[in-house]
Amino acid sequence: MNHASGLPKPTVRFIRDGLLITEGVTTTRRGSTLTIDDVQNSDAGRYLCVAENVGGATTSSVDVAVARSGVPRIVRTHRAQPHVTAEQVALQVGVGQAMVDRGMRVTMNAAATGTPTPTLSWYRNGKQLRNNSRYEVGSDGSLLIRKVNRRDEGTFEVRAVNSVGRDSDTIGIWFAERPLLSRREGADSVSPIPTSDRIFYPGQSAEVVRGRTVSFVAGASGRPTPHVSWRLPSKRLLRAGQSHGRVSVADNGDLQITNAQPKDSGRYIVYARNVAGTDRVLKRQKTQLTVYDTPRLTTRMTDSVLVDLAATMPSIDNSLIVKPGARVRMGCASDGFPAPDITFEKDGSVLAVGGRTQIANRDSGGQQVIIFDIKPTDEGRYRCLAANRAGFDSSFVDVAVQEGARIVRQMGAIFGNQKSVRVQRGEQFQMTCNATGGSDLTVQWLRYGQIVGNTGRVRQGNGVLRFDRVEGDDSGGYTCVARDGAGQDEDSIELTLGEMPRIEASRQGPLQRPLPASDMSYSAGQTAEVVEGQTCTVALPISGDPRPTVEWTLPNGTVLERGESKGRVTVRDDGSLRIEAVRFGDSGSYRATVSSVMGTDSVDTPVKVVGKSVNEK
Structure with a gap:
């Protein structure tokens, strides 16, 4: 708009490149205005405004330039930013996240395009950063952190702004953390060793029983997530996600050994690594696995009895009957890892040794009890017990000293x-x-x-x-x-x-007659064809002495006894089976079983459910 004053009132004209402009000009009491719609490159140039009357003329001018692209655009890179351990690092907008070390000098570079040239500024937590003792915002749009520390961990935002619009992007910085393994030093000593699967931690001395599953929990922490590997006693190295035979390392670094065997015993070393460093459980910290064998008696008490006078040798229920004055030897031998200790008991207490009762080694291995000049006071239950930290095995002989029949x-x-x-x-x-x-x-x-x-x-x-x-x-x-x-x-x-229990069943096929509309009764063993919605009763005539028990096994495996019900199915006190409001899902084989101390009998009754006829519907 151009406002001109004078007396008489001046006339206002707009001129570009010597040519009078008539389109787009409007005049009001406040002045004259030139409006250009849909600006094109051809509209660029110098525009003159001329106001004149009989007393003279005056002019003003403005240069108009047409910009090709006005919206700002931040220049981004998509290259991953490596971890740099030097004293300083330069980051480019677009890397997203970058890892730095404490105390580094960090420069964040940014560039933007746009017309007019955008202004770059940096923000943290919504507040604009300005030059101070820690931050320096460069004239080129960069941000310098002189000595980065934990407070700087997080996201920095750069904004590019001009008169046409704005753009923004972020750089996140964070600190790497050295890996740390979950360790528990010392032995996990439990006696006897549980026969269940076991879980241990690096640094522990682990003891398990053969055949169980043993797990070592690495529990590695750090940033970025550490890579975990295990060195086995065989010197083989297994990384996360790898396995060798019965030994595997899970994706989270936990080690698992299934069906543990004594040959798996040995020292296991675990490593956790990331760009910030390495943690490991060293040899001196003894992540030691020992797989034990439960004791097993290779010679039992009843296998080793020797009597130097006439006697009844061990018979049913491990009984030994000897005459007074006999010398009796009985013992056992065992294997296992570690080698089991053998002890002897009499009537639940440790055997008292001395005088006529002695303990000696057996020529074929193991140990034995020797009783000289046996007397009635020596009667009792003699037990051999082989035990180690993995468990025990035992056997016994009941000794009786008798005179007469x-x-x-x-x-x-x-x-x-x-x-x-x-x-x-x-x-x-x-x-x-x-x-x-x-x-x-x-x-x-x-x-x-x-x-x-x-x-x-x-x-x-x-x-x-x-x-x-x-x-x-x-x-x-x-x-x-x-x-x-x-x-x-x-x-x-x-x-x-x-008398043996017996079902007096009709072991014939289905009845060859039309299906009635009323409820139906059958005998066990017949094929029952029942119309949907009817009530079906299967009689169970039985005999036997003593009176047998009755069980019906339904097609889905459910077992019902006399007087029991399951939904629409009931077993009556007389043993018969009743199914009310039969459905198609009730089809299948129903087994009746009768039992007593004399034996068992059973019979299957197939039930077939058919649809109603058109007339019935």
Whole structure:
């Protein structure tokens, strides 16, 4: 706008390069204005404003330049900035993040394009940085940090601004941290060594049992994230993500050994490295792994018994019966790592050695207890215990010193402490009565006070009563009597007849008849074809003595007993199975199992669910 005054009122004209401009000129009471829309390069030049009247003329001028690109653009680099350990480093805008060392002289360079030339300024946490004792903003747009420290860690922003617009970018600086491993020095001493999988840390002495999984947690920290590697006892180096046989190093640097073996024992060295340095657990810090073998008895007490007088040798349930005055030797041998210690106990306490009781080495390895002139006071349970830090193994012998006849009341001899036994009618069966005594020992079976005579079906000899075929009149009480010149012993047992459990099932295929619309009943063993929505009942007629238990196994594996329910499925007290409001998902095989001390029987009942007919719908 040009404002001119005078009397008379002057006339205003706009001229460029000697030519009068008429377009875009507007005149108001305040003055005259020239407006140029959609400026082009051809509009550049010197513009004159001329005001004149009869009294004279006056002029003013302005030079107009048309800029090709006015918006500022910061010049960026996309090259990664390396870690520099020299005293100074220069960073270029565009690297994003850069790592520096404490105390360095850091220069951040920036350049920008644009017309008019942009002004560059630096900001931190939203505040503009100005020259002071720590920062210097250069005339070329650079930012100098004279001596970088922890307070400078973070993001710096550079802004380029001119009259047309603005642009900005950032540089982040951060400090590298030397790697640090998680270490725990000393031994992880637990006795006995747990048989579970174990976790340890560098610097520990690790002890595990063969076959377990052992892990060493590196726990490496640092910036940037350190690279972890392990040197095995074989001198092989494994890096993160690598494995060798049963040994592997996870991506986070943890070492794992699966199915540990004694050959895995040795020293393991861990390294953590990054650009700031290295940390390692040194040899003197002893990351030592020892894999133990649990003791195993190679010779058990019952394998090593030697008696120099007539005796009953170890039999069922590790029993040894000897006569008074005998010399008895019994011991054991073992292997394991480390070599197990062998100790002997009597009746749960450490065996007292001295006098007639001695401990000696066995010629074939291991140790043995020797009892001279054995007496009734020496009776008891003798145990050999082989133990090391990994565990133990043991065996025992029950020693009895007897005079005169005596029945051996152990499992298998008149069925241990059982006072009754149930037998299936028609089966072959025998009862054995073991006894000790003098050379005149006799063992006989009696019934109602009378010796059981030999018949076609029943006969006895050497303490064994045998039934070729058990019949109903064989039930009742039987007594075993052992006698010799020194005395008598006896024991009794009751023989009861029973019946095998049996399902009186219909083991036929599906019924060949139309499906009714009402609820359906079937017998176990039949194929039940049921219309969706019906209630299906499967009867289970059973027999057996004693009364058998009943279990139904559903297609999904669920087991139900008498009186139990699962959703729409119920097992009744009579053993039958009832499925209410049958669905297609109920299709499958249902197994009924009946059991008692006499045995087991089972039958499968297939259930097939079909859709309703059109009329039913």
